[in-house]
Amino acid sequence: MAGRLIGVVGPSGVGKDSVMQAVAARRPGTVLVRRVITRDGAAGGEVFDSVSRSEFLAREAAGAFLLSWQAHGLHYGIPDDVGDALAAGQDALVNLSRGVLGLARARVPGFLCLRLSAPVPVLAARLAARGREDAGDIARRLARADFALPPGIPATEVDNSGPLDATVARVLALLEDMPAQ
Numbered sequence: 001m002a003g004r005l006i007g008v009v010g011p012s013g014v015g016k017d018s019v020m021q022a023v024a025a026r027r028p029g030t031v032l033v034r035r036v037i038t039r040d041g042a043a044g045g046e047v048f049d050s051v052s053r054s055e056f057l058a059r060e061a062a063g064a065f066l067l068s069w070q071a072h073g074l075h076y077g078i079p080d081d082v083g084d085a086l087a088a089g090q091d092a093l094v095n096l097s098r099g100v101l102g103l104a105r106a107r108v109p110g111f112l113c114l115r116l117s118a119p120v121p122v123l124a125a126r127l128a129a130r131g132r133e134d135a136g137d138i139a140r141r142l143a144r145a146d147f148a149l150p151p152g153i154p155a156t157e158v159d160n161s162g163p164l165d166a167t168v169a170r171v172l173a174l175l176e177d178m179p180a181q
């Protein structure tokens with residue numbers, strides 16, 4: 001049976017990468033999708049494929065991405081070969097912009113969406129503690145916290161304002177129960 005693509009969305013700092021990494025580590029057969037990003041490879045955080053803007057645009061034009069978008073002054077791409085993992089029966093977790101959920105749902109049979117949430121003061125504290133962005137960039141990320149999901153996208157909301165372990169346990173339970181949407 002084919003695996004499922006599980007899009008994890010929510011405001012910057014809510015914990016998407018943290019939750020995805022912990023879930024993949026505890027759930028055999030679940031892989032993390034490595035994103036292509038026009039961000040400095042030394043920025044830290046998630047493991048990603050760092051490329052120049054010109055390289056990104058060339059790959060995009062060549063059809064190398066299942067999904068691509070821009071946010072925070074960066075380009076993001078999801079390699080098309082994620083389909084190989086799904087075809088091999090692996091579930092794949094991917095950090096997505098809320099803005100590409102309509103396309104993801106249209107392009108990927110059985111696409112699932114988890115929407116993480118936490119209050120803005122919690123996001124602000126986490127982004128400051130993470131230290132990957134400067135104060136101006138953090139302010140711009142927080143201003144985007146309430147970005148709405150496109151209409152008609154079924155998403156299961158999971159609160160990540162408490163301990164990470166509690167969120168991970170909740171997501172692991174959900175993944176056993178959730179039917180393809």
Ligand SMILES: Nc1ncnc2c1ncn2[C@@H]1O[C@H](COP(=O)(O)OP(=O)(O)OP(=O)(O)O)[C@@H](O)[C@H]1O
Pocket residue numbers: 010011012013014015016017018019045095126127129130160161162163164165167
């Ligand atoms: N439940 C939690 N409790 C405390 N700290 C957390 C929790 N979840 C994540 N964090 C911390 O919050 C910070 C932001 O987490 P993370 O980078 O996973 O968020 P993100 O949603 O992927 O953000 P972005 O969209 O900006 O990449 C990290 O420093 C992480 O360690």
Ligand SMILES: O=P(O)(O)OC[C@H]1O[C@H](OP(=O)(O)O)[C@H](O)[C@@H]1O
Pocket residue numbers: 009010011012071072076095096097098099144147
């Ligand atoms: O606000 P929306 O569009 O949902 O998300 C926009 C982008 O914000 C985050 O970027 P990063 O991981 O912090 O670079 C997400 O991963 C996504 O790529």
